[in-house]
Amino acid sequence: MNAxxxxxANRQHLGLTQLQFGMLLGFSVSTVNLWENAKVAPSGLSLxxxxxxxxxxxxxxPEVILSALRACNGEPLAVIRALSRLEIAGQLVAxxxx
Numbered sequence: 001m002n003a004x005x006x007x008x009a010n011r012q013h014l015g016l017t018q019l020q021f022g023m024l025l026g027f028s029v030s031t032v033n034l035w036e037n038a039k040v041a042p043s044g045l046s047l048x049x050x051x052x053x054x055x056x057x058x059x060x061x062p063e064v065i066l067s068a069l070r071a072c073n074g075e076p077l078a079v080i081r082a083l084s085r086l087e088i089a090g091q092l093v094a095x096x097x098x
Contacts, residue, residue: 003050004038010053011036014062024066025049026074045076052083059090 011021011032018036019029027046034040035050042050056065068086072078 002038003041004036006054007032007042007050008036010050010057013057014066023074024069024072025053025079026072026076045080049076049079049083052080052087056083056086056090059093060086 011018014021016024018032021027022029022032026049031040031046035042041047053065065086068082069079072082
């Protein structure tokens with residue numbers, strides 16, 4: 001799966017429009033649209049956020065992810081902290097199950 005497909009899949013998994021997805025993560029709708037249409041590739045902080053979101057999506061349901069992200073008010077560093085906490089929680093659960 002390429003980056004644009006992955007971004008769209010994550011957004012759709014959360015049940016969000018491009019506008020809602022962008023606002024939740026602190027990106028403009030035009031940026032999300034450019035990513036999903038493979039016109040521009042995410043980089044830097046945006047790439048980190050999207051990579052973490054992809055990882056968290058494998059271990060947590062949409063409700064948990066949305067709840068954590070809504071508390072961030074679209075602030076990118078708060079989004080990274082929230083996704084980091086979810087990643088760690090997912091790793092702990094996986095370790096306990098092993």
